[in-house]
Amino acid sequence: MRFYEYEARKIVELAGVPVTKYGFCTSAEEARKVAEEIGGPVVIKSQVLTGGRMKAGGVKFADTPEEAAQHAEEILKLEINGHMPRGVLVDPKAEVKQEYYAGVVWDGTAKKPLMLFSDMGGIDIEEVAEKHPEHVGKGHVSNLLPVSDFEAKQVVAATGVTGSQLNRATPVLARLARLFRENDMTLAEINPLAELTDGSFVALDAHMEMEAEAVGRQKKLLRKELGIAEDDTRETYEPSDFEKNVGAIDAADHRGVIQGKDHGFTGNLGLVIGAGGGSLTLTDAVRNQGGQPANYSEIGGNPSVAKACGLAKEVLEKDGVEKIAVMMSIVSNTRVDIVARGVIKACLELGKDPGETIAIFRIPGAWEDEGFKILEKYGVEYCDRSVSMWEAAGRAVSKIQGAPA
Amino acid sequence: MSILLDKDTTFIVQGITGREAVNLTKECLDYGSKVVGGVTPGRKGREVHGVPVFDTVAQAVAHHGGPIDGSVVTVPPAFTKDAVLEAIENGIELIVVVTERIPRGDVAEMVELADMRGARIIGPNCLGLIVPEVCKMGGIGGPAKDAAKAYQPGRVGVMSRSGGMTTEISSSLTQAGLGVSTAVSIGGDAIIGSAYAELMPYFEADEQTEAIVIYTEPGGRMEAQLAEWVKDNNSRLPIVAFMAGKFMDDEEMKGMSFGHAGTIVEGVEDTATEKIARLEAAGIRVVERIDEIPDVVKEKLGATA
Amino acid sequence: MPEQLNKVFIDVEVEDSIRNDAAIAAKLEEVCPVDIYKDAGGAVEIVDSNVDECVLCRLCIEASPPGTVHVKKLYDGTELQ
Numbered sequence: 001m002r003f004y005e006y007e008a009r010k011i012v013e014l015a016g017v018p019v020t021k022y023g024f025c026t027s028a029e030e031a032r033k034v035a036e037e038i039g040g041p042v043v044i045k046s047q048v049l050t051g052g053r054m055k056a057g058g059v060k061f062a063d064t065p066e067e068a069a070q071h072a073e074e075i076l077k078l079e080i081n082g083h084m085p086r087g088v089l090v091d092p093k094a095e096v097k098q099e100y101y102a103g104v105v106w107d108g109t110a111k112k113p114l115m116l117f118s119d120m121g122g123i124d125i126e127e128v129a130e131k132h133p134e135h136v137g138k139g140h141v142s143n144l145l146p147v148s149d150f151e152a153k154q155v156v157a158a159t160g161v162t163g164s165q166l167n168r169a170t171p172v173l174a175r176l177a178r179l180f181r182e183n184d185m186t187l188a189e190i191n192p193l194a195e196l197t198d199g200s201f202v203a204l205d206a207h208m209e210m211e212a213e214a215v216g217r218q219k220k221l222l223r224k225e226l227g228i229a230e231d232d233t234r235e236t237y238e239p240s241d242f243e244k245n246v247g248a249i250d251a252a253d254h255r256g257v258i259q260g261k262d263h264g265f266t267g268n269l270g271l272v273i274g275a276g277g278g279s280l281t282l283t284d285a286v287r288n289q290g291g292q293p294a295n296y297s298e299i300g301g302n303p304s305v306a307k308a309c310g311l312a313k314e315v316l317e318k319d320g321v322e323k324i325a326v327m328m329s330i331v332s333n334t335r336v337d338i339v340a341r342g343v344i345k346a347c348l349e350l351g352k353d354p355g356e357t358i359a360i361f362r363i364p365g366a367w368e369d370e371g372f373k374i375l376e377k378y379g380v381e382y383c384d385r386s387v388s389m390w391e392a393a394g395r396a397v398s399k400i401q402g403a404p405a
Numbered sequence: 406m407s408i409l410l411d412k413d414t415t416f417i418v419q420g421i422t423g424r425e426a427v428n429l430t431k432e433c434l435d436y437g438s439k440v441v442g443g444v445t446p447g448r449k450g451r452e453v454h455g456v457p458v459f460d461t462v463a464q465a466v467a468h469h470g471g472p473i474d475g476s477v478v479t480v481p482p483a484f485t486k487d488a489v490l491e492a493i494e495n496g497i498e499l500i501v502v503v504t505e506r507i508p509r510g511d512v513a514e515m516v517e518l519a520d521m522r523g524a525r526i527i528g529p530n531c532l533g534l535i536v537p538e539v540c541k542m543g544g545i546g547g548p549a550k551d552a553a554k555a556y557q558p559g560r561v562g563v564m565s566r567s568g569g570m571t572t573e574i575s576s577s578l579t580q581a582g583l584g585v586s587t588a589v590s591i592g593g594d595a596i597i598g599s600a601y602a603e604l605m606p607y608f609e610a611d612e613q614t615e616a617i618v619i620y621t622e623p624g625g626r627m628e629a630q631l632a633e634w635v636k637d638n639n640s641r642l643p644i645v646a647f648m649a650g651k652f653m654d655d656e657e658m659k660g661m662s663f664g665h666a667g668t669i670v671e672g673v674e675d676t677a678t679e680k681i682a683r684l685e686a687a688g689i690r691v692v693e694r695i696d697e698i699p700d701v702v703k704e705k706l707g708a709t710a
Numbered sequence: 711m712p713e714q715l716n717k718v719f720i721d722v723e724v725e726d727s728i729r730n731d732a733a734i735a736a737k738l739e740e741v742c743p744v745d746i747y748k749d750a751g752g753a754v755e756i757v758d759s760n761v762d763e764c765v766l767c768r769l770c771i772e773a774s775p776p777g778t779v780h781v782k783k784l785y786d787g788t789e790l791q
Binding site: 106108109111112113126142143144181184186211212213214217236261263264274275276277278279280281283284285287288296298300328329330331332333365366385386388389390391 | 428482483506507508509510512513514516517518544546547548551552555565566567568569570572573576577580593595596600620622625626627629630647649650651652653655657658659660661663664665666668671672693694695696
């Protein structure tokens with residue numbers, strides 16, 4: 001789950017990292033008031049879940065509250081990379097002496113959180129790591145032991161930072177590592193972490209992402225502290241009707257699991273496929289043989305006839321779908337005969353001939369003999385494990401390409 | 406021989422009274438595996454297919470009268486970490502975590518404790534492992550007769566991030582007469598207990614294994630880690646890899662995950678294209694089509710013979 | 711709303727001799743994993759919309775006197791024994 005900057009700042013503030021006295025506003029009038037309270041030059045920043053807002057004109061400076069209101073008005077209407085802002089953040093224009101970077105990410109190889117620190121802040125850390133590796137400090141923290149300040153200190157010191165800067169930056173990085181662990185983040189970064197002219201350190205911008213699997217147990221932070229609504233899921237794109245309908249069918253029946261996605265798919269061959277790895281393999285196999293999938297899907301966990309039927313119907317009713325291919329890797333839990341019943345029923349209920357509509361049925365495994373009898377009766381072309389997933393996908397592609405457009 | 410399991414391996418099932426766990430227990434027993442107990446808190450005294458159920462792992466160990474080798478953990482995500490820690494602290498050294506949707510922090514915590522205690526975790530989000538005709542630990546391959554059809558003893562070690570594809574690939578190796586030495590469904594999450602490179606030393610030491618097949622996906626760095634391992638260790642084993650999910654490299658698919666939680670691409674190095682390049686640079690043959698695997702393995706075995 | 715078809719693949723029939731047997735009605739409702747049978751106040755009722763969900767488990771046949779419950783596989787014309 002992604003967070004807006006104003007939420008990410010609140011998260012670091014809750015963890016004890018100093019921030020400037022900022023205000024989140026959803027109208028020009030609010031922005032004026034916040035600017036008045038701040039008193040002095042301010043920055044107005046668009047609150048969008050996408051990068052590149054500076055370039056797009058989503059960040060502007062103002063010397064007076066009137067100017068702040070005017071900028072806020074414009075930025076609130078400015079779409080950036082297809083995203084409308086949720087609001088603007090009004091922040092005092094800081095007198096910065098030096099910019100630093102502090103971050104924590106997962107290291108999947110070491111299976112531990114990795115702290116990162118750089119005395120070259122304000123720019124992309126990957127770029128710094130590549131061009132100036134000596135300016136990036138790194139260090140793992142344990143998943144079991146508490147994060148100690150000295151661990152953060154070592155990382156900061158590795159970049160050559162010393163003096164009061166070392167002593168001010170150390171607790172910031174340590175607190176960031178603690179919040180990363182406690183709040184189930186997959187990314188926690190402060191960039192820039194600014195040293196102001198008075199020597200104090202503040203987080204001028206922060207970027208946080210929380211793991212989807214942990215959203216359920218982070219309710220206190222999400223709902224209470226940040227006031228994020230339950231249905232505010234922050235998907236990377238708006239789900240399509242197909243995706244919503246498949247999701248609803250899945251939720252309505254506990255037997256088995258189905259999933260459907262069609263974001264980025266525009267073809268004519270509907271895919272009723274499974275399971276996780278099988279679906280990835282089959283989608284590639286269709287595309288690499290010149291086929292155009294209309295969607296991606298997953299069947300698993302032994303769904304009911306009704307559920308398999310529901311998925312197949314949704315796929316068949318998508319615009320431009322002419323035929324469906326029903327394919328899976330060898331199944332041991334999901335039953336071949338149950339899926340066969342489901343997909344044939346979908347065709348019949350939509351008034352289509354299963355033999356014409358189902359380009360290929362390739363699901364070997366549990367109850368396959370029973371399934372093949374059903375397919376036989378309806379004239380559906382099927383195959384067992386002696387026909388590879390690649391070949392089955394190829395047969396489906398050649399069938400649909402031979403069909404009249 | 407085999408890796409991690411043999412004919413004497415004993416294990417328990419934690420969460421044994423759950424619907425899927427009941428099936429899994431029966432499948433393992435039918436296959437000849439030694440399931441010596443089950444744990445579900447509050448259900449002590451029951452039996453599942455003749456296997457005694459206990460409240461704690463300690464009770465199961467005491468009843469068995471000596472150390473138990475392994476545990477299959479299939480409890481809801483919120484309770485998984487505790488169940489795994491309980492197994493580790495009761496001397497269990499091989500833990501298969503079936504549960505999916507466990508937060509990464511919990512997985513990392515149990516893996517770190519396992520490392521400290523000398524235990525090994527397979528999964529989470531996996532189907533377990535199988536040594537054909539010897540032992541099956543987890544739902545891998547399904548009911549005993551289906552597992553027998555897909556898994557025959559042989560020369561190839563299989564590691565796969567997808568449980569279903571472990572069986573698909575093993576079945577093709579069985580059909581081609583190559584057979585399988587040990588097949589491991591390593592799990593589909595971003596952080597797992599045993600990545601390819603961490604299991605390679607076991608296969609390297611197993612005389613029966615003459616080649617390795619891996620099934621991989623976008624997301625994570627475990628293919629890069631394997632490539633490093635191969636370069637550093639001068640492995641005797643030819644490796645054939647298959648990469649699924651190449652379509653995820655498309656611009657429109659950015660930031661999405663398909664199939665498994667671990668397929669989320671978090672950096673440039675995680676893409677299918679980049680992984681294929683890394684594997685090939687280490688001398689690992691990456692096949693384009695899933696059905697090429699048996700022939701390429703035969704070719705590689707011919708070359709080393 | 712598209713038409714929903716029932717009993718495309720499976721048909722289930724119970725003999726008159728057990729149709730109003732309260733004990734069997736309760737038993738059938740209990741054993742069927744996909745809710746094909748309903749105990750309608752002591753009488754056996756078939757839930758048409760669930761019949762195609764039949765998993766061929768035979769539990770209903772085993773739970774009733776021999777020859778009183780018929781599970782027919784319409785796709786090959788055979789009856790579950």
